[in-house]
Amino acid sequence: MNKSGRPPTPAAPLVDIHLVTPITEGGGMGQERYVTSAAIEGIVKEIDEDVLPAIRRMRELIDTTTVPFPGWGAIGEVLVGVPYGRVQDDVREKFAEAEAVLEAWAERLEIARRNWRTAEEQSTVVYV
Structure with missing residues (x-):
């Protein structure tokens, strides 16, 4: 405890x-x-094929949450609509940042995978 x-x-x-x-x-x-080059490759594949597409889909969904005028009403647009639009912009920006980070991770992990694979090949014992 x-x-x-x-x-x-x-x-x-x-x-x-x-x-x-x-x-x-x-x-x-x-x-x-x-750690193996295959494990690193699996992570890169998951980022590229699963995570990035999901982030992109979620970012696209933000536009489906827009409430066109007169949805909030005249006064509601000022009190709710404008701040709501700012939140949407912030969320779009955060998803764009997440996408950029994931793309950078995938690129750097691919470099790490190639380097790791080279190290694996160089450390393989060859009997002659």
Whole structure:
């Protein structure tokens, strides 16, 4: 129990990329996990084929939430419609930023995948 009398919230394991082993909150070691070029490729594929299209669809849906005049009424347009339009603009901007970040992640992960694959090939033992 913590100071508030509630059970402690379990923390997600942290991964030390150098050891490639999860480290628990208390510092103990868990089951070993290995990074592979195929795993990185899977993440890139998920970003490109699932996450980015979903973000784009959600951004497009914002336009379907517009309330044309006289939906709010004359006074309502000033009190609700204008602030509502600003919120829509903010949400559009946040989705555009999310899309840019995801695209950058995918590009950088692809570079990491190629580098990782090169390292895998270079560390392969060849018997002659």
